[in-house]
Amino acid sequence: MKRILYDLAGADPDFRFSPYCWRTKLALAHKNLPYETIAWRFTEKDEIAFSGQGKVPVLVDGETVVADSQAIAEYLEVSYPHEASLFGDPPSRALTVLVRHWTELTLHPAIVKIVLPDIFLRLDPKDQPYFRRTREAHWGMTIEEIAAARAEYLPVLNAALAPLRQTLSVQKFIAGAAPSYADHIVWGALKWACLTSSTPLLAADDPIVPWMRGVLETYGL
Amino acid sequence: MKRILYDLAGADPDFRFSPYCWRTKLALAHKNLPYETIAWRFTEKDEIAFSGQGKVPVLVDGETVVADSQAIAEYLEVSYPHEASLFGDPPSRALTVLVRHWTELTLHPAIVKIVLPDIFLRLDPKDQPYFRRTREAHWGMTIEEIAAARAEYLPVLNAALAPLRQTLSVQKFIAGAAPSYADHIVWGALKWACLTSSTPLLAADDPIVPWMRGVLETYGL
Secondary structure (H helix, E strand, O other): OEEEEEOOOOOOOOOOOOHHHHHHHHHHHOOOOOOEEEOOOOOHHHHHHOOOOOOOEEEEEEOOEEEEEHHHHHHHHHHHOOOOOOOOOOHHHHHHHHHHHHHHHHHHHHHHHHHHHHHHOOOOOOOOHHHHHEEEEEHOHHEEEEEEEEHHHHHHHHHHHHHHHHHHHHOOOOOOOOOOHHHHHHHHHHHHHHHOOOOOOOOOOOOHHHHHHHHHOOOOO | OOOOEEEOOOOOOOOOOOHHHHHHHHHHHHOOOOOOEEOOOOOOOHHHHHOOOOOOEEEEEEEEEOOOOOHHHHHHHHHHOOOOOOOHHHHHHHHHHHHHHHHHHHHHHHHHHHHHHHHHHHHOOOOOOHHHHHHHHOOOOOOHHHHOOHHHHHHHHHHHHHHHHHHHOOOOOOOOOOOOOHHHHHHHHHHHHHHHHOOOOOOOOOOOHHHHHHHHHOOOO
């Protein structure tokens, strides 16, 4: 059976920077499921029209099509119950909901202001007008204005990361001895940040660094 | 066996506002353990010198003395294993570490700037010089300067609470169907905020409101 993931890419088809796609790639690794990816750009809506919507990740798992990283994680958990659980028991799963909303409502906004101009430069030229129009409308600023204020955004991200740093200085993974989907969610955010930022965001001795490596090592990546 | 908790109080001995003491009170309720409290003020270091340090909560559990809310929670979990678990299984416990650091490094700093001047006014007069000295040194601002900037701090708290609001709009407790110590930690922060703030911090339709009531109802409080 063929398993295909539509994965956001830049001008370089190997520049895969979406935090939501990274969640899905780690979830597939966690479930021990091989897959192929198709590089996809923001404006290639026709390519994924079969999924009934216009964003990635989109997973094609044999006959089944699932869009949205959260829906994909829930689908994998139900469909592959004999592989390691993504969420753990009900209380762990509930706690993961807070981790998800913290990532999306605190970490992502802190990261995006820093990396948005960097991402713009690395997009396929056909995506740049779409990206500029949608992001400038959302933030009420031009990409150039966001770039000019970069120095203001760095301390906001540092403050937002403090709880993660403190946690990873006392335990190996967010979920303890082994990563779970809570790790995947936060890892996706950090991978997106580190991959796209034109300046290093993490110092060499940052406890986030060995955790990022440790997640990959867990899955042999 | 007598179980006594030293609990931070203001000029009014029934004004019990410490977020850390609230954690402990909820943890004791969770473990179904009756206790008495002793109202304690910041400068009454002599009263708890027997604990080897100078802060509350301090729990006296028969012959055992434990200081520090985290140490107390761990003590209760080990000492009363037949009551409901505070932390759940190891992954839940690990996730609770992130919730704790998020509470202490993101929520608490957002709350304290808003309520610090309100707390000052309600302290026992003997505590006020100590509180002023330590807090002004920590923040590099006078209490009056912090009070004057209150309007700036409110949107910061609102932004910090967004992940909690989103979580509690889809599930009853942070830990899911029933509260765990992760709920106690965050609840203590919100109780501290709501009890001390001179203006309401939560709208009537805020999803945090029924959760706060639900935690108390769980324990018949």
